Amino acid sequence: GNITNYIGSFIDIAERKQAENEIHNLAFYDPLSQLPNRRLLLNNLQHAIAVSARNRTGGALLFLDMDNFKTLNDTQGHNIGDLLLIEVAKRLRDCMREGDTVSRFGGDEFVLLLEGLNEEKAFAAMQARGVAEKILDALSQPYLLEGREFHSSSSIGITLFANYSGKLDELLKHADTAMYEAKKSGRNTMRFFxxxxxxxxxxxxxxxDGLRTALRKQEFRLYYQMQVNYAGHIIGAEVLLRWIHPQRGLISPLQFIPLAEETGHILPIGRWVLESACQQIKAWENDPDTRDLQLAVNVSGRQFRQTD
Known part of the structure; x- marks a missing residue:
């Protein structure tokens, strides 16, 4: 009845552990920058909000977008673009405090999560501003990539939270909105939501949304501002475009023209203006009093760049 021998069986699970680690990294980390990805950021944000409520502390989300990154990527190639993203990730890590999260959200966007800030909004804003200023300074320094020097900057949007009970996407949306305000303000700067x-x-x-359908719904009108010579005789006219919105009434060109330029809607609108102006000139040719009038039309720079 005495034990005389033992028989053991051993299995090397090193490869399995390595495979599990690789799966974890693929699920939660960006392969290029080695930073936490969007999924891990959202997990950390949810935890940070819970800790903030429990410990009566504040937090902040910083949404960072690199300025003119697409231009560099298109002109210098994706390899230089990737090297720049890797270097930006390193500099961001160096700027962050222990316990905070810096993540690559996608493309040239990074989101930073600051925890343990003051519960009072004014003091939390000062703390977040200090981190953002440090980041802007670090990212504006020259980059040496493949033996060449490059320069870049970034825009940051900041939103604060304390005892927050809303949706995670809303916080991110607020920080993203503030970031676009920073870009509108001249880039290489920050804005609070x-x-x-x-x-x-x-x-x-x-x-x-209205611009997409305004032409089809015939909501645009052309007005003609007469031009006179020194003797008071009419010599021509300038075409003025107006948008008569069904709900908002008359919308100033100062409001919708920049948006149309930015979104590309200016191209079909501009084509309609030119065609309508030509029809008006043709109609004037039939009247002896107007056949010699000149018509001035404002044309977008984007129209000049069209091949047709």
Whole structure:
């Protein structure tokens, strides 16, 4: 009845552990920058919000987008673009405090999560501003990539949270909105989210939707501002475009023309203006009093770049 021998069986699970680690990294980390990805950021953000409520502390989300990265990528090639992203990731890590999260959100966008800030909004804003200023300074320094020097900058949008009970996507949306305000303000700067920004964004979205259908619905009108010579005789006219919106009434060109330029809607609108102006000139040719009038039409730079 005495034990005289033992028989053991051993299995090397090193490869399995390595495979599990690789799967984890692929699921939660960006392969290029080695930073946490969007999925891990959202997990950390959810945890940070819970800790903030429990410990009565504040936090901040910083949404960072590199300025003119697409131009560099298109002109210098994706290899240089990737090297720049890797270097930006390193500099961001160096700027962050212990316990904070810096993640690559996608493309040239990074999101930073600051935890343990002051619960009072004013003090939390000062803390977040300090980190953002450090980041802007670090990212504006020259980059040496493949023996050549490059320069880049970034724009940062910041939103604060304390005892937050809303959706995670709303916080990200607020930081993203503030980031676009920073870009509009001249780039290489930061902006804190303000609810008015969201209202302006909604108005812009509504106007952009309206521009898509305004031509088809015949909501544009052309007006002719007469031009006279020194003797007071009419010598021509300038075409003025106006948008009569069904709900908002008359919308100033100062509001919708820049948006049309940015979105590309200016091309079909501009084509319609030119065709309508030509029809008007043709109609004037039939009248002896107007056949010699000249007609001035404002043309977008984007129209000049079209091959047709």
């Amino acid at each position: 303000d609810p008015l920004m969201q209202q302006e964004l909604e108005v812009r979205a509504e106007m952009e």
